[in-house]
Amino acid sequence: MKVKRILWSVGSIICLLVLWAGGVIDLNALYDYEGERIPSYIVHHNIPQHNPITNRGATLGRVLFYDKRLSLNKRIACASCHKQEFSFGDTFRISGGAFGPPLRHTMRIAYAGFKAEPHAFWDERAKSLEDQATVPIKDHLEMGFSGQYGRPGMDSLLRRMRQIEYYPVLFEFAFGDTAITEERIQLALAQFVRSIYAFDSKYDSGRAMVQSDTVDFPNFTEMENHGKRLFMTLPKDGGAGCFRCHVPPEFGIDPQSKNNGIVGVIHGGHSIDTSVTNAPSLRNLFDRDGIELGPFMHDFSLKTLYDVMLHYEEVASKPPVPNLDERLQGSENEIRLSEYDRVSIISFLNTLVSPTIFTAEKWSNPFDENDTLEIVPLVTAVAGPNEDDHSPFVLRPNPCVDVLELGMDRSWKVMVFDRRGRRLKEWKGHGRVRVEVQDLPRGLYFVRIIVEGEEAIVRRMIKL
Ligand code: HEC
Ligand code: HEC
The missing domain is CATH 1.10.760.10 (Cytochrome c-like domain)
Incomplete structure (x- = not known):
């Protein structure tokens, strides 16, 4: 019973923290x-x-x-x-x-x-x-x-x-x-x-161990190294020649690239679009579970990376579309790949994935679920626990244990933040009140006090 109760309260504290985590x-x-x-x-x-x-x-x-x-x-x-x-x-x-x-x-x-x-x-x-x-x-x-x-x-x-x-x-x-x-x-x-x-993909770990992209990476499987070799080798030497346009080690598009033979128009019937000469980076073509982020291309026409491989294998032997890149034309640019080659190139592309991109908070939504956002303003000086005796705003005792007395003769608002800037509590009032802080874990907090019509001040508060 007791264990269950503790688990419940731990659970609800975690839930509350999660709820409060957004929007600041x-x-x-x-x-x-x-x-x-x-x-x-x-x-x-x-x-x-x-x-x-x-x-x-x-x-x-x-x-x-x-x-x-x-x-x-x-x-x-x-x-x-x-x-x-x-x-x-x-x-x-x-x-x-x-x-x-x-x-x-x-x-x-x-x-x-x-x-x-x-x-x-x-x-x-x-x-x-x-x-x-x-x-x-x-x-x-x-x-x-x-x-x-x-x-x-x-x-x-x-x-x-x-x-x-x-x-x-x-x-x-x-x-x-x-x-x-x-x-x-x-x-x-x-x-x-x-x-x-x-730059924390498997490719990057390997690239950091060697002098160039053209030598085998020690951390790669045989298949990944084979795929990399094909990516980095010209068609006339038996490779797939992808490196010429999706330039390593960043895998961004070559500025000289023309179109790659994909000229469809979404909802465009038979009209064609030969103006596409740019592509997203080939890093992160898969999500964090290893599932392809397709379909690919501007017109969404190639469902899988396997289809992408088949497209590049065929393009040079078909009549060229207008503005087709010369590197995809003519017999010296024809690509011949075995089943093992195709799968190897795809497994090489999989080494370019950085898991951080999908999860890092610094690129995540700063708003909370109601689309609101609170800014904790820049604080140039923070009063310590014992430096606030002469301020008319009461915040004591500090350090505190379970109850805090706060307020002054005017209307005010107080917000408590943890050291990561997450807002944990908020009280509004007029005059002095006593509030419970038992539920705050021990540690250092920032208390932002906004008194009616004045600038905000921030104090440090220690919870024992
Ligand atoms: C001549 C330059 C050129 C070469 C060579 C080339 N590509 Fe591309 N690639 C492009 C262009 C341009 C696009 C954008 C095309 C579009 O969407 O219409 C593109 C798009 C792609 C896409 C889709 C990206 C996305 O986000 O939808 C993949 C995947 C891709 N290329 C892989 C490869 C592979 C693998 C090779 C080697 C077999 C290769 N490319 C060779 C120019 C090239
Ligand atoms: C309705 C969906 C939509 C919204 C909203 C949107 N985008 Fe896009 N974004 C696209 C599409 C579609 C393309 C490709 C369009 C094209 O090339 O014609 C694109 C292309 C881009 C590119 C080009 C990338 C490259 O490598 O060339 C950037 C950067 C970008 N968007 C940033 C933004 C930013 C910043 C905003 C907000 C101000 C935004 N997008 C809003 C759909 C959207």
Whole structure:
């Protein structure tokens, strides 16, 4: 009986912590975006000098990326189509926009910063990830602030954002003042998008042990090494030649690439689209359970990676479509693979998966289930347990055991955060009250006190 009761209370504490876990960004404890390790063999990227990844900018970018208020009907965020569980892509043929579907399949955007190709979109119509960032917001179908056919445009969104409590704080935190502009939205979103990378795949462990991609990796199986060899070898030498366009060690698209012979149009009947010359990184083509994140290509036409292999085996012997890359034409580019070869290439592609991408909190939704977000403001000085005697706000005893006396003659609100910035408790009142804190585990907490009409102050509290 007793054991059961203890288990129950442990269970409910865990549930409460989980419930309280969402919806808070603590400006004093940011995730690390700017210091994330980049191995020395990683050389290609498109991070411009004027917009390096910073912890502050990427934190704002994360909020923007998950905020449904950035769409006209407040129902669609970037993350509605770019889902973390699918390496920031989608497994639907066409993701649903606020007012209708986009025209192509959603691209996986993890590792978008690690391509030599600076242009974005399947057809590279955006000059950079910065330029790309507000295109979906202004798209008539996707997020709706198009300024067309009687719809409001970007100005209207900027006005909306100025009214949302957390944006002036976050823009000031990232850019030094509270101005909210389209350009700043682009900079912050591009920083967040580029921050989505982790070089911790099986491939990366192997690559770190050797001098080049062309030697066998000691940590690979025979099949994975065979697949890698085929990927890295020209068709005329018996390989599949994939490395020429999906360039290792980042596996981003070669900027010179033309189309790969996939020219379908979703819902387009017999019309063709020869403009697609860009592809998402080939890292993370599988989810964390090893299931393929297909169907693949801009028109969603190839169901599995096996079908992808068959496409590349056939393309050079078929009549070329307009704008087909020369590297996929002619007999010297014909690829001949055995069943074992195909499966080996697919098992090599499986070594490019980083499990971190699907789970790391720093890229996850910062809002809680009601789409609210609380910001713990930057604290430059924190009063210690015994330094608050002369403050008119009572918070004692400190350290405390089970009951806390708090308050003053005015209206106030008190929030208790743990050291990870998770909000655990909140009390509102007027005058002095006594509250129970028995249920808080022993440890150090931050107590944020907002007295009517004044700035917030933060005190440390120790629970014994
Ligand atoms: C309705 C679904 C949808 C929404 C919402 C959406 N996207 Fe996309 N995203 C797509 C599709 C579809 C593509 C490919 C479109 C194309 O090339 O024509 C794409 C492409 C991209 C790319 C290009 C990647 C590359 O490697 O070239 C980036 C970056 C991106 N989106 C970021 C964002 C951001 C940031 C937002 C929010 C401001 C957003 N997306 C909102 C569906 C969506
Ligand atoms: C000439 C350049 C080129 C070569 C060589 C090439 N690809 Fe591609 N690949 C592309 C382009 C461009 C796309 C985007 C095509 C589209 O969606 O229409 C693409 C798309 C893909 C995709 C789908 C990505 C996604 O997110 O849907 C996979 C998988 C892929 N290629 C694997 C390979 C493999 C494996 C090889 C070697 C057998 C290979 N590619 C050789 C240019 C190339």
